[in-house]
Amino acid sequence: MTDSVSVIRVRDASKRFVIRKEKSLKERLVNFGRSNQHKDDFWALRDIDLDIHGGTTVGLIGPNGSGKSTLLKLIGGILQPTSGTVEHRGRLAALLELGAGFHPDLTGRENVFLNAAILGLSRKQTAQFFDAIVAFSGIEPFIDTQVKFYSSGMYVRLAFAVSVHVDPDVLLVDEVLAVGDEPFQRKCMDRIRRFQAEGRTIVLVTHALDTVADICDRAVVLENGRIQVDGPPVDALRHLRADFEVMRQEDMEKQREAVGDSEPPSAARIVGVTVSGDDGRRISVIEPGDPLVIDVDVDVDGRVEDPVLGIGIDSPLGQVVYGTNTKLMGRRLPPLSGPSRHTFRLPQVWLGEGQYTVHAAFARDGGVELHRLPGAASLTVHASGRGVGFLNIDTELLSS
Numbered sequence: 001m002t003d004s005v006s007v008i009r010v011r012d013a014s015k016r017f018v019i020r021k022e023k024s025l026k027e028r029l030v031n032f033g034r035s036n037q038h039k040d041d042f043w044a045l046r047d048i049d050l051d052i053h054g055g056t057t058v059g060l061i062g063p064n065g066s067g068k069s070t071l072l073k074l075i076g077g078i079l080q081p082t083s084g085t086v087e088h089r090g091r092l093a094a095l096l097e098l099g100a101g102f103h104p105d106l107t108g109r110e111n112v113f114l115n116a117a118i119l120g121l122s123r124k125q126t127a128q129f130f131d132a133i134v135a136f137s138g139i140e141p142f143i144d145t146q147v148k149f150y151s152s153g154m155y156v157r158l159a160f161a162v163s164v165h166v167d168p169d170v171l172l173v174d175e176v177l178a179v180g181d182e183p184f185q186r187k188c189m190d191r192i193r194r195f196q197a198e199g200r201t202i203v204l205v206t207h208a209l210d211t212v213a214d215i216c217d218r219a220v221v222l223e224n225g226r227i228q229v230d231g232p233p234v235d236a237l238r239h240l241r242a243d244f245e246v247m248r249q250e251d252m253e254k255q256r257e258a259v260g261d262s263e264p265p266s267a268a269r270i271v272g273v274t275v276s277g278d279d280g281r282r283i284s285v286i287e288p289g290d291p292l293v294i295d296v297d298v299d300v301d302g303r304v305e306d307p308v309l310g311i312g313i314d315s316p317l318g319q320v321v322y323g324t325n326t327k328l329m330g331r332r333l334p335p336l337s338g339p340s341r342h343t344f345r346l347p348q349v350w351l352g353e354g355q356y357t358v359h360a361a362f363a364r365d366g367g368v369e370l371h372r373l374p375g376a377a378s379l380t381v382h383a384s385g386r387g388v389g390f391l392n393i394d395t396e397l398l399s400s
């Protein structure tokens with residue numbers, strides 16, 4: 001089934017939605033007698049050109065509302081472009097938003113037949129696959145229940161089972177898989193890998209960026225309805241993570257402004273965190289194995305007798321990837337008062353490719369945390385692209 005020609009071809013496609021907004025009471029009075037709604041045009045996609053070749057796996061990534069699902073729906077023929085063209089070749093199965101393609105009043109069994117018929121299978125063909133579909137979905141006890149009573153996970157289980165059993169040439173998958181439990185998600189990933197090995201084409205919308213690095217041949221970054229990057233996942237992810245970091249900083253700035261000076265002055269504060277290399281120069285990008293020097297400036301109004309100072313490196317979702325503090329290190333700090341600087345040196349930081357932030361925290365030994373500065377500095381790790389995840393390990397293949 002693998003071929004090098006386009007199985008999906010999007011040419012100069014744009015999609016406009018008309019958004020209706022309720023008018024305010026004042027506007028209603030002024031426009032008495034006329035409609036109570038505003039109509040606004042909104043371009044969810046602009047000038048999209050995309051060729052997807054047979055046998056490839058492409059990830060569509062980008063911030064919330066950037067147009068990923070809309071593009072997937074255009075490819076799947078669920079939506080029509082306002083201008084431009086979208087073509088595809090071969091049988092196409094789509095796993096789009098929850099419940100799409102299912103009729104709520106029909107049972108799981110009836111929906112399997114309905115869905116398969118929409119995808120072009122005869123009743124006889126569907127009957128052949130039926131047991132395999134139900135077995136894969138793992139929801140046999142509920143197969144004769146109306147799907148409106150299904151949980152979101154049960155919906156997705158059945159929908160995914162149908163889409164992978166109808167022998168599609170192209171599989172479109174939106175984020176929905178994320179609602180399945182872990183064992184089911186793993187089963188789906190195994191099936192997706194099998195599809196890849198069989199040379200089928202897969203287009204995936206996801207926020208799981210490591211999944212994109214792991215399974216996609218190519219990634220397309222959408223922002224504000226336009227393609228920003230289209231290329232190898234490592235490049236696309238680097239671009240997107242850098243943009244996310246800008247958004248995070250803007251968001252922090254807004255939060256700080258919103259809180260303003262209303263925050264009560266604390267007796268002990270971390271006033272600054274800087275990250276540098278061994279030569280003392282400030283850095284924000286490192287390679288795996290590089291050393292890192294983290295300076296933490298603290299200001300204590302009064303005196304803290306038994307201070308404990310900690311630092312850590314967090315993932316973009318705020319998960320602590322690494323953390324330590326003076327107590328864990330078996331070091332005792334002297335009582336602190338006034339401003340002071342404390343320097344931590346991490347000799348070799350074997351982090352994997354990605355965007356991280358550095359936090360610092362200050363506490364009393366055995367007592368409450370006095371101050372924490374999350375996202376105090378940002379850190380980008382550029383790795384070789386030979387692995388995914390938080391760690392960088394130079395794995396070798398000893399035998400094959």
Ligand SMILES: Nc1ncnc2c1ncn2[C@@H]1O[C@H](COP(=O)(O)OP(=O)(O)OP(=O)(O)O)[C@@H](O)[C@H]1O
Pocket residue numbers: 017018019042044062063064065066067068069070071
């Ligand atoms: N049927 C619709 N009517 C009006 N606006 C819509 C419609 N569908 C999508 N939009 C708007 O189009 C924009 C893109 O939506 P889309 O669902 O494609 O984004 P996305 O990148 O998939 O986002 P997310 O990551 O949050 O799922 C959003 O601003 C959304 O509000």
